[in-house]
Amino acid sequence: MSKTGIDAIKEALKVYFIMGSPNCKNHPVQVLKEAIEGGITLFQFREKGIGALTDDKKVELAKELQQICREQQIPFIINDDIGLAIALNADGVHIGQDDEPIEEVRKRIGSDKIIGVSVHSYDEAMTALEGGADYFGIGPIFPTSTKEDAKPSNGTKLIEELRARGVTLPIVGIGGITAETAGSVIKAGADGVSVITAISHAHSVTEAAKALRKSVLEI
Ligand code: TZP
Numbered sequence: 001m002s003k004t005g006i007d008a009i010k011e012a013l014k015v016y017f018i019m020g021s022p023n024c025k026n027h028p029v030q031v032l033k034e035a036i037e038g039g040i041t042l043f044q045f046r047e048k049g050i051g052a053l054t055d056d057k058k059v060e061l062a063k064e065l066q067q068i069c070r071e072q073q074i075p076f077i078i079n080d081d082i083g084l085a086i087a088l089n090a091d092g093v094h095i096g097q098d099d100e101p102i103e104e105v106r107k108r109i110g111s112d113k114i115i116g117v118s119v120h121s122y123d124e125a126m127t128a129l130e131g132g133a134d135y136f137g138i139g140p141i142f143p144t145s146t147k148e149d150a151k152p153s154n155g156t157k158l159i160e161e162l163r164a165r166g167v168t169l170p171i172v173g174i175g176g177i178t179a180e181t182a183g184s185v186i187k188a189g190a191d192g193v194s195v196i197t198a199i200s201h202a203h204s205v206t207e208a209a210k211a212l213r214k215s216v217l218e219i
């Protein structure tokens with residue numbers, strides 16, 4: 001996917017699946033295929049945490065997952081690793097507040113790529129916006145044990161604040177979201193929900209993705 005405007009990004013954020021090998025009970029290739037079958041709209045490769053692959057093995061897995069996304073026309077975004085995103089010509093990157101400044105990232109990856117930024121306050125959101133962010137990741141909305149250094153969960157407060165203050169940039173919520181709670185995140189003003197565990201640890205990955213998709217689309 002090349003960046004085709006705000007509406008295309010809002011569509012892509014709807015059912016946003018994130019994972020790396022430490023999050024998967026089966027092989028990530030299998031998990032991704034099943035998640036796509038269930039209707040995810042974007043995939044972020046996030047190879048982090050205990051047992052995460054590094055170097056060539058990480059690159060190899062990224063390429064395999066990217067190939068699946070290409071075949072199924074699912075945007076493929078890489079977490080943190082700007083160099084890998086450039087080397088693979090990924091559709092974009094997702095960065096946090098501790099990563100390289102967005103202006104530098106934009107210079108490196110170019111104007112036609114998607115940059116998502118995790119923000120935790122109005123001020124961080126404005127800085128990301130000025131730096132050329134394409135969407136905000138906001139969370140943790142609910143408690144999560146997936147991210148070791150996650151901040152305390154803060155509900156949908158920041159999403160509501162940004163919308164109330166007229167911010168129109170696409171927003172995806174993150175952190176502990178399930179098919180049962182996804183609707184509340186969309187109602188608060190998010191365009192989509194991003195999840196790791198709700199899909200990657202599900203007994204049926206396909207059914208979990210379908211359920212999440214249904215919850216988001218019926219709002
Ligand atoms: N950033 C904030 S919470 C989180 C990240 C990467 C983890 C989300 O994982 P889960 O399993 O959907 O709670």
Ligand code: MG
Pocket residue numbers: 079080094095096097098099
């Ligand atoms: Mg990061």
